[in-house]
Amino acid sequence: MVAPFRGTRDVSSPAVTTRAEPGVLRRGLFLCLAGLGRAFEGGARLFSCAATGLLTLEDLRRAIRTKWRDVGAQESPEYIASGLMKWEDDFYSRFLEPGDRVFVVGCGTGRDLLVLLQRGHPADGIDLVPECTAIARRLLAKRGLGASVLTGAIETTEIGALYDAIILSWFCYGYIPESATRIAVLRKLRAALRPGGRILLSYIPLAPPRSSLPMRLAALVARVARSGWLPEAGDEVVVLPGPPYADHYAHRFTREGLEAETRAAGLTVAFHEVGEEGRAVLVP
Numbered sequence: 278m279v280a281p282f283r284g285t286r287d288v289s290s291p292a293v294t295t296r297a298e299p300g301v302l303r304r305g306l307f308l309c310l311a312g313l314g315r316a317f318e319g320g321a322r323l324f325s326c327a328a329t330g331l332l333t334l335e336d337l338r339r340a341i342r343t344k345w346r347d348v349g350a351q352e353s354p355e356y357i358a359s360g361l362m363k364w365e366d367d368f369y370s371r372f373l374e375p376g377d378r379v380f381v382v383g384c385g386t387g388r389d390l391l392v393l394l395q396r397g398h399p400a401d402g403i404d405l406v407p408e409c410t411a412i413a414r415r416l417l418a419k420r421g422l423g424a425s426v427l428t429g430a431i432e433t434t435e436i437g438a439l440y441d442a443i444i445l446s447w448f449c450y451g452y453i454p455e456s457a458t459r460i461a462v463l464r465k466l467r468a469a470l471r472p473g474g475r476i477l478l479s480y481i482p483l484a485p486p487r488s489s490l491p492m493r494l495a496a497l498v499a500r501v502a503r504s505g506w507l508p509e510a511g512d513e514v515v516v517l518p519g520p521p522y523a524d525h526y527a528h529r530f531t532r533e534g535l536e537a538e539t540r541a542a543g544l545t546v547a548f549h550e551v552g553e554e555g556r557a558v559l560v561p
């Protein structure tokens with residue numbers, strides 16, 4: 278369930294006026310900057326990045342959940358049963374062994390999990406959004422396929438089993454904010470691998486940035502406003518001048534950036550290819 282936004286309620290409640298004040302200031306400034314970002318073409322990125330820095334980590338997480346809940350709600354049964362995209366099929370066929378036990382991070386409503394189970398892999402999954410995992414569970418049960426589908430953020434949910442392969446589904450790795458958090462997730466996944474195990478991930482490659490100034494501004498604002506996270510070069514956040522305040526978060530990677538996070542997690546890059554998508558296989 279997406280928690281209700283607390284700011285609006287705080288404003289109308291005199292009992293919490295003092296505690297709510299920083300939130301009200303933050304929200305007022307955020308709305309001005311997000312509005313300016315929309316109004317002025319030229320300076321839009323600077324205003325939007327300054328607004329990004331005012332999003333709290335909880336705002337950002339709520340926005341990520343809302344976005345993927347809305348995406349999942351629009352997915353038809355035909356889409357879920359539509360199989361893998363060609364690049365996924367090539368990637369998974371090349372690096373999965375027959376019978377490998379697989380864990381899919383970001384399994385959503387079950388599209389890739391379904392294919393893996395149909396191909397004879399014992400497979401489980403996890404997704405952030407309860408509405409999506411409920412759909413995935415129903416769909417698999419209807420087809421008589423057994424899988425454990427966990428609901429929760431990979432950052433905080435116990436995996437509870439060992440796997441031959443862990444797949445971070447369709448750019449999911451880059452939907453986790455902050456490099457340090459992503460590295461901690463990779464360490465956790467490494468600990469859930471059987472001997473000979475692999476982590477397969479895909480990502481959106483980062484085109485050379487036009488200027489690092491807007492994201493540096495976002496980070497400065499986040500630091501001063503104590504937003505609980507630091508925007509980083511490669512982050513892409515679309516801010517909205519109203520709830521849920523952001524529509525999109527994704528981190529794009531350079532080849533070097535992805536490999537640096539891999540090394541920091543104690544993993545080795547066994548395969549790395551960058552085209553329209555980045556694809557990498559990581560091993561302990």
Ligand SMILES: C[S@@+](CC[C@H](N)C(=O)[O-])C[C@H]1O[C@@H](n2cnc3c(N)ncnc32)[C@H](O)[C@@H]1O
Nearest residue numbers: 345383384385388404405430431446447449452
């Ligand atoms: C592009 S969708 C892929 C969904 C599905 N695997 C598919 O291919 O149709 C990415 C999924 O990652 C999930 N996700 C994003 N961040 C996550 C996190 N921190 N932990 C678990 N799942 C996450 C989203 O909820 C979303 O369902």
